[in-house]
Amino acid sequence: MKNFLFFGAMVLMLSSCYTHTYMVGNGPQTGVEVKEKNHFVVYGLVPIATSNPHLMAGGAENYQVMTSHTFIDGLINSLTFGIYNPTTTVITK
Numbered sequence: 816m817k818n819f820l821f822f823g824a825m826v827l828m829l830s831s832c833y834t835h836t837y838m839v840g841n842g843p844q845t846g847v848e849v850k851e852k853n854h855f856v857v858y859g860l861v862p863i864a865t866s867n868p869h870l871m872a873g874g875a876e877n878y879q880v881m882t883s884h885t886f887i888d889g890l891i892n893s894l895t896f897g898i899y900n901p902t903t904t905v906i907t908k
Contacts (some may be wrong), residue, residue, distance in 0.1 A: 833884040840877035843907040861901040866904040
């Protein structure tokens, strides 16, 4: 029983949120951030509304794009049993 509780606690502590990051040009120069939500349904298989990083950058040539499942996104996903699955896109100029 102790092993089960120990490994259960380890799984919860070592879990992380999904993050995908990439750079455009030389990466962020000014540190200005723009956030936008992406909306998916049916376990993320059907996109409803997705962000466009190029438009979010506002014509900047150098920026970083990070798309992630934040804690709040995961909480919403679990409360809706996977029917609604949001993600967050952050552009750092």
